[in-house]
Amino acid sequence: xxxxxxxxxxxxxxxxxxxxxxxxxxxxxxxxxxxxxxxxxxxxxxxxxxxxxxxxxxxxxxxxxxxxxxxxxxxxxxxxxxxxxxxxxxxxxxxxxxxxxxxxxxxxxxxxxxxxxxxxxxxxxxxxxxxxxxxxxxxxxxxxxxxxxxxxxxxxxxxxxxxxxxxxxxxxxxxxxxxxxxxxxxxxxxxxxxxxxxxxxxxxxxxxxxxxxxxxxxxxxxxxxxxxxxxxxxxxxxxxxxxxxxxxxxxxxxxxxxxxx
Amino acid sequence: xxxxxxxxxxxxxxxxxxxxxxxxxxxxxxxxxxxxxxxxxxxxxxxxxxxxxxxxxxxxxxxxxxxxxxxxxxxxxxxxxxxxxxxxxxxxxxxxxxxxxxxxxxxxxxxxxxxxxxxxxxxxxxxxxxxxxxxxxxxxxxxxxxxxxxxxxxxxxxxxxxxxxxxxxxxxxxxxxxxxxxxxxxxxxxxxxxxxxxxxxxxxxxxxxxxxxxxxxxxxxxxxxxxxxxxxxxxxxxxxxxxxxxxxxxxxxxxxxxxxxxxxxxxxxxxxxxxxxxxxxxxxxxxxxxxxxxxxxxxxxxxxxxxxxxxxxxxxxxxxxxxxxxxxxxxxxxxxxxxxxxxxxxxxxxxxxxxxxxxxxxxxxxxxxxxxxxxxxxxxxxxxxxxxxxxxxxxxxxxxxxxxxxxxxxxxxxxxxxxxxxxxxxxxxxxxxxxxxxxxxxxxxxxxxxxxxxxxxxxxxxxxxxxxxxxxx
Numbered sequence: 187x188x189x190x191x192x193x194x195x196x197x198x199x200x201x202x203x204x205x206x207x208x209x210x211x212x213x214x215x216x217x218x219x220x221x222x223x224x225x226x227x228x229x230x231x232x233x234x235x236x237x238x239x240x241x242x243x244x245x246x247x248x249x250x251x252x253x254x255x256x257x258x259x260x261x262x263x264x265x266x267x268x269x270x271x272x273x274x275x276x277x278x279x280x281x282x283x284x285x286x287x288x289x290x291x292x293x294x295x296x297x298x299x300x301x302x303x304x305x306x307x308x309x310x311x312x313x314x315x316x317x318x319x320x321x322x323x324x325x326x327x328x329x330x331x332x333x334x335x336x337x338x339x340x341x342x343x344x345x346x347x348x349x350x351x352x353x354x355x356x357x358x359x360x361x362x363x364x365x366x367x368x369x370x371x372x373x374x375x376x377x378x379x380x381x382x383x384x385x386x387x388x389x390x391x392x393x394x395x396x397x398x399x400x401x402x403x404x405x406x407x408x409x410x411x412x413x414x415x416x417x418x419x420x421x422x423x424x425x426x427x428x429x430x431x432x433x434x435x436x437x438x439x440x441x442x443x444x445x446x447x
Numbered sequence: 448x449x450x451x452x453x454x455x456x457x458x459x460x461x462x463x464x465x466x467x468x469x470x471x472x473x474x475x476x477x478x479x480x481x482x483x484x485x486x487x488x489x490x491x492x493x494x495x496x497x498x499x500x501x502x503x504x505x506x507x508x509x510x511x512x513x514x515x516x517x518x519x520x521x522x523x524x525x526x527x528x529x530x531x532x533x534x535x536x537x538x539x540x541x542x543x544x545x546x547x548x549x550x551x552x553x554x555x556x557x558x559x560x561x562x563x564x565x566x567x568x569x570x571x572x573x574x575x576x577x578x579x580x581x582x583x584x585x586x587x588x589x590x591x592x593x594x595x596x597x598x599x600x601x602x603x604x605x606x607x608x609x610x611x612x613x614x615x616x617x618x619x620x621x622x623x624x625x626x627x628x629x630x631x632x633x634x635x636x637x638x639x640x641x642x643x644x645x646x647x648x649x650x651x652x653x654x655x656x657x658x659x660x661x662x663x664x665x666x667x668x669x670x671x672x673x674x675x676x677x678x679x680x681x682x683x684x685x686x687x688x689x690x691x692x693x694x695x696x697x698x699x700x701x702x703x704x705x706x707x708x709x710x711x712x713x714x715x716x717x718x719x720x721x722x723x724x725x726x727x728x729x730x731x732x733x734x735x736x737x738x739x740x741x742x743x744x745x746x747x748x749x750x751x752x753x754x755x756x757x758x759x760x761x762x763x764x765x766x767x768x769x770x771x772x773x774x775x776x777x778x779x780x781x782x783x784x785x786x787x788x789x790x791x792x793x794x795x796x797x798x799x800x801x802x803x804x805x806x807x808x809x810x811x812x813x814x815x816x817x818x819x820x821x822x823x824x825x826x827x828x829x830x831x832x833x834x835x836x837x838x839x840x841x842x843x844x845x846x847x848x849x850x851x852x853x854x855x856x857x858x859x860x861x862x863x864x865x866x867x868x869x870x871x872x873x874x875x876x877x878x879x880x881x882x883x884x885x886x887x888x889x890x891x892x893x894x895x896x897x898x899x900x901x902x903x904x905x906x907x908x909x910x911x912x913x914x915x916x917x918x919x920x
Contacts, residue, residue: 274917
């Protein structure tokens with residue numbers, strides 16, 4: 187690690203965040219905690235997700251998924267993701283037990299072989315199904331996964347926001363830092379800029395069409411991720427959000443992974 | 448043909464729908480109770496972007512509330528009606544899926560005659576077509592039904608022109624318990640090169656000899672899953688399927704044909720033998736464990752040379768009653784998967800043991816690209832050392848997998864088995880990519896580099912290139 191220059195540069199960039207827990211760091215963490223606290227208590231949720239992958243020439247390809255999430259007290263959430271399209275991976279399902287700073291546990295179900303396979307979970311930075319979303323972008327967002335620094339107040343589309351910089355704790359992350367704009371009203375993410383391992387701007391995420399469920403939980407019905415380096419983009423369109431559907435631990439097991447369709 | 452399947456399906460489903468709806472109604476009641484205790488789940492949905500939309504939505508919400516109150520008395524009745532209709536709705540909502548495959552195999556070498564018998568399979572091209580149609584539905588919230596059929600028509604090999612019911616399976620699940628019955632496929636194990644503990648289903652050997660494709664197995668099965676104790680499964684099976692080998696016109700094929708009409712069973716009940724299996728599996732920290740036990744008719748027969756009624760040399764399959772204990776374990780840490788499987792089998796000649804173990808390591812986004820590189824190294828040992836038909840008695844497997852993580856999920860695989868004793872090699876390379884949303888093309892090449900006296904000698908001239916064009920729907 188000491189021999190190559192790049193990691194040193196990254197390390198140097200992380201130093202201010204790690205070493206100095208000053209007022210800006212405290213305020214950053216406070217904002218993250220508040221955003222987390224406001225979404226607590228959803229128990230479980232179900233939703234459908236359409237992924238629209240667009241390349242530079244505007245060619246589009248589609249993926250349809252179904253996602254179930256179980257809120258776990260004192261640990262990261264459990265989630266189950268099932269593919270409906272493309273049809274050659276129909277029924278393929280991913281079970282994730284996320285654990286904050288500790289690596290997640292992940293199992294993949296391959297329906298053609300009827301095989302449940304435990305997979306390595308350090309593939310955080312890899313693209314999810316060829317999209318511009320990395321696995322880490324779609325995994326459960328736990329407060330402990332980052333350290334924080336409040337930068338300033340800012341506006342996104344005329345809405346008053348906090349601008350907070352986030353530094354991934356995991357060494358497997360594909361990012362050196364994220365800049366997140368959260369609106370002051372409801373602590374909803376309005377925009378995130380992702381900076382790659384070299385520190386260059388890689389992607390921008392823009393959630394839109396927020397709706398509130400159960401009078402509490404805000405969910406963006408659309409999320410657009412643009413990759414500035416390749417010109418490709420991926421739009422997520424969420425639908426049929428349901429909360430408190432009665433899902434239990436038993437619905438997030440390797441056995442159930444084979445029966446979710 | 449299709450009509451008759453559908454009507455059979457309907458009858459079968461209707462017979463079982465009654466038992467499921469009791470559960471469904473129970474849950475319905477549960478839900479109603481919950482709704483009474485808590486505010487309605489579909490609470491106010493406020494559009495953030497435009498304030499006018501917000502007003503409208505609130506207004507509309509209000510209207511609905513007003514409508515709802517007088518209608519509440521009828522709600523119970525209405526919901527029961529809905530429940531009665533649900534089966535039809537669910538059937539219509541069922542998922543029709545499957546794939547078509549057009550396959551071409553090219554054989555650049557002249558077929559050999561290792562035992563001095565002139566080969567009947569000396570062709571350079573073999574074409575075949577396959578279809579695997581499927582249907583899936585949630586019969587109730589607590590019951591699934593899946594039907595998957597399969598058929599292939601092969602240009603040369605009569606044995607490879609075959610059909611199968613891959614799945615015809617009802618599965619009920621309630622909290623920690625599952626109960627399933629019908630024709631089903633079950634996979635056990637962790638290693639890639641050899642599936643030792645996996646024993647429930649017969650291999651579809653004519654489809655491919657890589658042991659990944661299986662025939663459906665009739666069974667009744669139940670399982671109990673608990674976070675702390677893991678999963679316990681019990682299987683009771685019958686009508687184990689005989690292993691079908693490629694015919695004399697198949698390529699590759701054995702130099703002496705296997706005559707399944709001459710097959711013998713140790714069990715007095717023959718095919719009607721009831722097999723039983725138990726399995727416990729659990730994940731603890733980075734470990735995934737599996738312990739299994741099987742008693743019943745062996746899936747893998749012993750083959751004995753004899754002459755058939757016409758006086759020709761054939762191999763006679765003998766299906767013994769066996770006991771098999773199996774253990775599989777995987778340890779996962781960062782990019783490493785460490786794996787091992789082991790079995791002990793009694794009843795098929797002297798008791799023997801076999802083990803396969805090794806690792807898989809993946810370099811994700813190797814050198815900053817979107818390319819993932821996985822390497823696999825496994826070793827297999829089988830104590831049936833003197834048996835010529837056991838290819839994996841002392842062998843290494845090495846494999847490299849390149850995945851592009853692109854829109855078409857492009858993948859390259861190269862794998863080879865190397866006999867640790869004599870250095871014989873079997874090598875296969877594969878590439879696959881999806882085109883658009885439905886098409887998939889697979890390319891595969893296989894070659895054999897056998898040393899003297901190795902069983903691979905039989906396939907020395909059977910190097911092949913295979914192209915598959917698949918349409919998935």
